[in-house]
Amino acid sequence: MLKIGIFGATGRMGKNLIEAVLNDSRASLHSASARPSSAFMGMDAGTVIGQAPCAVALTAYQDIDAASASVFIDFTLPESLADHLAFCVAQQRPMVIGTTGLSTAQLALLDDAAKTIPIVFAANYSVGVNLLIKLAQQTAAVMGDSADIEIIETHHRYKVDAPSGTALALGEGIAQTTGRNLATDAVYGREGYTGERAHQTIGFATVRGGDVVGDHTVLFADIGERIELTHKASSRMTFAKGAVTAAHWVVGKPPGLYSMMDVLGLA
Ligand SMILES: NC(=O)C1=CN([C@@H]2O[C@H](COP(=O)(O)OP(=O)(O)OC[C@H]3O[C@@H](n4cnc5c(N)ncnc54)[C@H](OP(=O)(O)O)[C@@H]3O)[C@@H](O)[C@H]2O)C=CC1
Numbered sequence: 553m554l555k556i557g558i559f560g561a562t563g564r565m566g567k568n569l570i571e572a573v574l575n576d577s578r579a580s581l582h583s584a585s586a587r588p589s590s591a592f593m594g595m596d597a598g599t600v601i602g603q604a605p606c607a608v609a610l611t612a613y614q615d616i617d618a619a620s621a622s623v624f625i626d627f628t629l630p631e632s633l634a635d636h637l638a639f640c641v642a643q644q645r646p647m648v649i650g651t652t653g654l655s656t657a658q659l660a661l662l663d664d665a666a667k668t669i670p671i672v673f674a675a676n677y678s679v680g681v682n683l684l685i686k687l688a689q690q691t692a693a694v695m696g697d698s699a700d701i702e703i704i705e706t707h708h709r710y711k712v713d714a715p716s717g718t719a720l721a722l723g724e725g726i727a728q729t730t731g732r733n734l735a736t737d738a739v740y741g742r743e744g745y746t747g748e749r750a751h752q753t754i755g756f757a758t759v760r761g762g763d764v765v766g767d768h769t770v771l772f773a774d775i776g777e778r779i780e781l782t783h784k785a786s787s788r789m790t791f792a793k794g795a796v797t798a799a800h801w802v803v804g805k806p807p808g809l810y811s812m813m814d815v816l817g818l819a
């Protein structure tokens with residue numbers, strides 16, 4: 553039985569993760585952490601998600617008995633990444649991380665931690681989006697020399713980072729396939745007198761509103777025809793189940809930084 557600890561248990565994803573773990577017959581909820589200032593601190597994790605109590609009380613991450621956990625899942629905000637990484641490295645526990653909007657320095661921390669523990673890190677844990685990345689790469693290999701490439705993402709009003717991590721992962725995958733460099737070729741939104749589109753650019757457009765769980769479209773627009781590859785997530789449970797699958801996969805792996813592509817055998 554896999555014993556899964558969840559950081560950020562009170563968040564939108566945290567609650568879905570608790571439910572996904574409680575519904576997994578091969579896993580149990582080891583622990584659920586929240587900010588020390590959280591109004592939910594001390595409450596039962598099952599109660600927090602509106603279900604029957606599960607005998608796991610929300611605690612500060614520092615108070616978790618990590619030695620008895622198999623793996624930790626972290627979908628929080630970038631500012632808590634360093635603490636959670638240091639905790640798991642000190643306790644030598646594998647991690648599954650889904651937090652997006654990480655800075656270059658935070659990505660370097662991830663690389664460092666992965667020298668001593670196995671970590672799965674992905675901007676999107678749905679099967680469909682990982683397949684979309686592959687399909688976008690295949691399309692780019694055929695059409696990337698002539699078509700203009702634009703990535704459009706839509707998310708709920710509460711999302712704090714832009715473009716989405718998934719949009720950036722799609723852009724990175726296409727850049728690798730076509731010999732582009734996102735650092736110089738990405739265009740993040742347009743305004744004013746922009747001039748004509750430079751062909752090698754990859755454009756990103758961000759839409760925010762309502763309760764949209766997560767939509768991504770990759771547009772390959774040529775003269776006379778265009779292809780639009782679209783994925784729409786309709787439930788966060790899709791991401792939560794993917795993260796739990798990754799948790800099962802990462803336990804027992806050697807230290808290293810892995811992706812959901814590795815978990816799904818798509819790498
Ligand atoms: N990879 C994937 O498949 C997916 C990734 N995501 C990403 O997951 C992340 C979380 O998304 P979502 O659940 O919607 O966000 P929420 O804002 O709903 O949840 C964030 C959680 O992190 C906690 N938190 C924030 N700062 C700290 C801190 N300094 N220390 C401890 N805990 C902290 C919050 O606690 P509190 O409630 O007390 O503020 C909350 O529980 C985002 O980066 C999002 O982009 C989302 C969906 C899928």
Ligand SMILES: O=C(O)C1=N[C@H](C(=O)O)C[C@H](O)C1
Binds near residue numbers: 675715718767
């Ligand atoms: O914040 C979200 O909600 C999501 N974030 C991830 C991202 O930034 O790509 C994944 C998903 O689209 C939902």
